Amino acid sequence: MADRGFDLEDRLRTLEENDLKRALSPVDRVAERGYFAEPSGGDLPVLDSAEALVFASNNYLGLTDDQRIQDAARQAAATVGTGAGASRLVTGDTLVHRDLERVLAETKGTERALTFSSGYAANVGTIAALEPDVVFSDELNHASIIDGCRLADAETVVYDHCDAASLGAKLEEQAERAANEGREPVDESWLIVTDSVFSMDGTVAPLETICDAAEEFGAWVMVDEAHATGLYANGGGIVQAEGLEDRIQIQMGTLSKALASQGGYVAGSSELIECLLNDAHSFVFSTGLAPPAAAAASEALHVARHDDARERLWENVAHLRDGLESMGFEVWGDSQILPVVVGDRRDAIDLADGIRERDVVAPAIRPPTVPEGTSRIRVVPMATHEQGDIVTCLEAFRAAGEEVGLL
Incomplete structure (x- = not known):
């Protein structure tokens, strides 16, 4: 009998070969920091023992737990x-x-x-x-x-x-x-x-x-x-x-x-x-x-x-942008979204991994989401981040950037 179904294994293999396969990584709460679990497929997730700072959320004013x-x-x-x-x-x-x-x-x-x-x-x-x-x-x-x-x-x-x-x-x-x-x-x-x-x-x-x-x-x-x-x-x-x-x-x-x-x-x-x-x-x-x-x-x-949440957000945006640019990173945009442009897909993934190892979440964005040669880390602060959180994020970028050879 002819098989007119779908070769899902081949699709997944192709995604993996192109560094495009994504997975769910649950977090215990939606806020400026949280405990994340490793991707677990259909199994029950197990939260990491280390709390991570989140610089990847669209929860710009940090109001989800207000x-x-x-x-x-x-x-x-x-x-x-x-x-x-x-x-x-x-x-x-x-x-x-x-x-x-x-x-x-x-x-x-x-x-x-x-x-x-x-x-x-x-x-x-x-x-x-x-x-x-x-x-x-x-x-x-x-x-x-x-x-x-x-x-x-x-x-x-x-x-x-x-x-x-x-x-x-x-x-x-x-x-x-x-x-x-x-x-x-x-x-x-x-x-x-x-x-x-x-x-x-x-x-x-x-x-x-x-x-x-x-x-x-x-x-x-x-x-x-x-x-x-x-x-x-x-x-x-x-x-x-x-x-x-x-x-x-x-x-x-x-x-x-x-x-x-x-x-x-x-x-x-x-x-x-x-x-x-x-x-x-x-x-x-x-x-x-x-x-x-x-x-x-x-x-x-x-x-x-x-409230003053908007003012606090824009203060954090300015601090983070200034810090990243002073290190030598190329930062695009005119808003609260700060794309740190790396260029090479592999370098962006390695930089994101290095940042994550330092308990900061800011994932790599790469083709086909963005054009070839413009892979980046999408960095977004929240109004609820404290100044110490911004410093921690900047330190993670510096250490990971030096490790990958971008600085």
Whole structure:
């Protein structure tokens, strides 16, 4: 009998040969430090005896173990329930959801907001529901944006990373082509999509010049603020820091990073939100966000807006960047994400291993996640790291860098 199944052993062997095989390494708690277990496959994990400092998490404000956020989640579980129980359109819509969406809309300067089960679901569902004819996408956009374009079956035009001039040229080319084919602008819908902070490079999109280009050609702009929400002006993102709320039609973000919870959101006009709650499949056909997650995100957003956590984060970012650069490391980015670029894949893995041996967690990022020749260590401090923790991280980089021959 013919075997029409899948050769999984060969796939795994290929991943291992290319240094791409990953494994789960459980930790006892989500915070700035913790006890990790060695990868154990399907067996029960055994925690290491040494506590490690975590410089690899998206828990930027360190709020996952904040008592205020935990209390909010407990109260929601006790009062509303542990799960929504159904789609929001059936019986899964609660006052906790509505409170979170109200605060998100207020923070993002929009009429309304809508929460999704994940940031991935928010991007895929929104792009697919809008059904744009053409999407102009930054070449380093998140996979959920790319998958959203595919699901929408849109013509996707990729422009150079964070390059508004490249975007302008692509818009001009598309306009000329449409004119030559006798198509009027009113016949097509154009959407420009970009991350605001890029998760692997730490770069920040030039949103103002992107808006200039969009307005010249009548396109809409959608900005993914996953790695910016909660960290900038009044707990907002780059859109708020640059005062562009009135020029960007769709603001998307996550609740699972700085806001220490789970889920994603889209903020915009009332008409946009009404369309999404009717047409976005990832919203319509998913159980609503768990009430404890919604309450935790709402309280975390309050803390981000009114506490000093943001200031502490940026102090740690500056200290860490200065220390790494003074050693001679090349550090990219303009945000809280600090990619220490090594170049060679093997050197990056060895550097990460050396850092881990010194009880600091900062893993190597290598192709195909990043382009060949740009392997790196993605270093991210948290607001809850103390100055001594930053010094320990820097000392681990120095010792491991000398050991590998990079310093």
